[in-house]
Each structure stands twice: as C-alpha cells, then as structure tokens.
Amino acid sequence: MSPQPVTSNRQTRVGIVRDERYLLHKPGHTHPEHPNRLKAVYRMLDGDFSGDLIPIDPQPATLEHLELVHTPAYVKRVLKTADHRYTSLSPDTPASAETYLASWLAVGGCVKALDRLMDRSVDAAFCLIRPPGHHALKDRAGGFCVFNNIGIAARYAMQTYGLRRILIIDFDIHHGNGIHDLFHSENEILYFSTHDPMLYPYTGNGEDVGDGAGAGYTINIPLPRELGDDEFLYLYQEIAGPVMRAYQPQLILTAAGFDAHEEDPIGRSHLSEKVFGRLARLLMEWREEIGDPPILFALEGGYSPRALAASVKEVVLALLTPVHVEDAAGMQTQQVVDMVTRTRAIHRGYGVW
Numbered sequence: 001m002s003p004q005p006v007t008s009n010r011q012t013r014v015g016i017v018r019d020e021r022y023l024l025h026k027p028g029h030t031h032p033e034h035p036n037r038l039k040a041v042y043r044m045l046d047g048d049f050s051g052d053l054i055p056i057d058p059q060p061a062t063l064e065h066l067e068l069v070h071t072p073a074y075v076k077r078v079l080k081t082a083d084h085r086y087t088s089l090s091p092d093t094p095a096s097a098e099t100y101l102a103s104w105l106a107v108g109g110c111v112k113a114l115d116r117l118m119d120r121s122v123d124a125a126f127c128l129i130r131p132p133g134h135h136a137l138k139d140r141a142g143g144f145c146v147f148n149n150i151g152i153a154a155r156y157a158m159q160t161y162g163l164r165r166i167l168i169i170d171f172d173i174h175h176g177n178g179i180h181d182l183f184h185s186e187n188e189i190l191y192f193s194t195h196d197p198m199l200y201p202y203t204g205n206g207e208d209v210g211d212g213a214g215a216g217y218t219i220n221i222p223l224p225r226e227l228g229d230d231e232f233l234y235l236y237q238e239i240a241g242p243v244m245r246a247y248q249p250q251l252i253l254t255a256a257g258f259d260a261h262e263e264d265p266i267g268r269s270h271l272s273e274k275v276f277g278r279l280a281r282l283l284m285e286w287r288e289e290i291g292d293p294p295i296l297f298a299l300e301g302g303y304s305p306r307a308l309a310a311s312v313k314e315v316v317l318a319l320l321t322p323v324h325v326e327d328a329a330g331m332q333t334q335q336v337v338d339m340v341t342r343t344r345a346i347h348r349g350y351g352v353w
C-alpha cells in the first residue's frame with residue numbers, strides 16, 4: 001500500500017493565459033495542430049476550475065520581443081502571411097489568414113505571464129496558447145511551430161530582469177530542436193529534454209551536451225517507447241531533481257507538451273494523464289526547496305483533444321494543490337536505471353550537476 005499524499009497548506013496563485021484568438025490559427029481540417037485542441041482545454045477549465053485561477057490577458061508581442069530570437073527577415077515573412085487564406089511556412093506548418101495574430105499573441109502571452117511572475121502577483125503560470133514553439137528556429141518555422149515562445153521568454157527574462165540561470169524543462173515527446181539550438185553554446189540557460197529520438201525532428205542525442213561555454217548545459221534524454229509512468233517519473237527524480245538543486249535556477253520554464261500520452265495520435269508512447277500531474281508536483285516540490293523561483297508552463301504538443309484536456313487538468317490541479325509526491329525509487333526497472341547511469345556518465349566531468 002502506498003502512503004497517503006500529504007497536502008501542503010501553501011496556497012499557490014496560478015495564472016492562466018488564454019484567449020479565443022489562439023483559435024484563429026487554422027492549419028487545415030486534417031492538420032493535427034487543430035483549434036479543437038485548445039477548445040477542449042478551455043472547456044475543461046470552465047467546467048472544472050472556474051474562480052480558482054487568475055486570468056492573464058495576453059497582448060501581441062512587439063517586434064523587439066520576436067527579434068530577441070528570430071531574424072527580422074523571418075518575422076517579416078510571417079507577417080506577410082496576414083490575410084492570405086493559405087501560406088506554407090514550412091511543409092508541415094501552414095499559415096492561415098490570422099496565424100500571424102495568434103503567433104504574435106502566443107509570444108505575447110508568455111511575456112505577459114513572465115511579467116506577472118516577476119512582479120510576484122502569481123506564483124506559477126500556464127500559457128494555454130497556440131501555435132506551439134519549441135521546434136521554431138531563428139529563421140524558420142517547422143514542426144507546427146511559428147515562433148519560439150519559450151526561447152523568447154528566456155531571452156526576455158535575461159534582458160528585462162537580468163536573470164542569469166534559467167532552467168528549461170521540455171517534456172514534449174518531440175525533441176525541442178529550436179530551443180536546443182538557440183542556447184546550445186550558453187551556460188545561462190540550461191535545456192533539459194526527454195523525447196523519442198525516432199520521431200521528428202530526429203535530434204537530441206544523449207551525447208549532445210552543448211558546446212563551448214554551454215558544454216554540460218544541454219541535457220538530452222532519449223526515451224524508449226515502452227516507458228511507463230513510474231519509469232518516466234524515476235528519470236526526472238534521478239536527473240531533473242539533482243539538476244535543479246545544483247543549478248539553482250532563478251526561473252523555470254517548461255515546454256509542456258502532452259503528446260507522450262498513450263492516446264496521442266502522433267506520439268507513440270504510453271504515458272497516462274496522471275503522470276503529468278505527478279511530474280508537475282515534483283517540479284513544485286523541488287522549486288520550494290530552492291526558494292520558490294517563478295515557474296511558467298507553455299503549451300507545446302498534445303494532439304488528442306480529450307487526452308490533452310485531461311493532462312492539462314492534472315497539471316493545473318498539481319499547481320493549485322501541491323502534495324508530497326510518492327517516491328518512484330521503488331518502481332524502477334533495469335532499463336531506466338541504465339538510462340540514469342548512462343546520462344550521469346555522459347555528464348560527469350562537466351560539473352553542472
């Protein structure tokens with residue numbers, strides 16, 4: 001029998017970025033990154049959380065925000081899609097007439113949430129936005145992503161608030177090659193990603209640890225497809241936990257993709273919605289240990305509207321009601337123990353964690 005969770009009496013003020021204009025990006029009826037994803041999430045919020053959450057209204061990003069990460073030529077290219085019924089930004093990332101607006105607002109939502117976190121009017125924020133961002137490169141769209149929402153948020157936090165230790169956790173089942181490439185040579189941003197290396201964009205090798213000053217500040221953990229909830233949590237517990245304690249981030253940004261869910265039509269993994277809540281609770285617990293730095297979640301993938309809404313619900317519940325998480329140490333398999341050993345061996349010598 002597992003012990004009963006201990007409920008904390010700490011109250012977390014949770015900000016939520018949502019806006020109907022995120023539904024205006026319409027990549028096509030058969031495209032997986034469909035407005036119905038977010039509609040399902042918003043319906044769930046209205047049904048299950050009315051009054052518990054602090055609304056954060058997004059404003060469109062400024063050119064200055066976008067150019068923290070993207071080239072002016074690329075930003076112009078996205079702007080030119082305005083009012084055209086269909087433009088291909090990349091083979092898998094079409095733009096509709098108002099994609100530019102949703103994309104500007106996706107970045108603007110993250111920037112606004114960051115301001116609210118930094119003025120301490122919220123403790124945690126979840127940006128329920130689209131299009132997603134972690135595959136967007138500085139001069140290119142891809143993987144359904146237009147602008148790199150998290151990448152821009154990180155740069156904005158450095159520039160506006162002078163932060164110098166930012167941890168990015170990416171649990172989307174795809175490797176966030178956009179974030180990875182942006183900060184590959186830097187030590188002021190630590191990128192931690194778990195992903196299926198057999199899926200788009202086929203990057204994120206475990207041996208790739210960053211380069212130059214950033215050597216050791218990229219942690220890529222390729223996942224086997226058959227991984228279960230307890231194994232997934234064990235990995236985070238054994239690696240992300242020590243990373244957080246050693247790095248002592250001033251800000252935690254989470255690329256929150258839910259396509260590792262067993263019902264996801266694109267991811268081929270087998271996680272349940274519960275695991276995302278358990279992971280969020282772990283993150284909140286470690287955050288408390290290191291002095292409560294602000295934590296921001298930004299939606300990435302998750303292509304089954306039902307599973308996405310159910311997974312987001314688990315995370316929001318976890319943010320609102322931190323409880324002690326049961327230790328996953330007793331539930332490990334040899335496979336996951338070997339993965340932890342291998343990751344430690346690769347990173348030994350960099351002295352980051």
Ligand SMILES: [Zn+2]
Nearest residue numbers: 172174259301
């Ligand atoms: Zn994904």
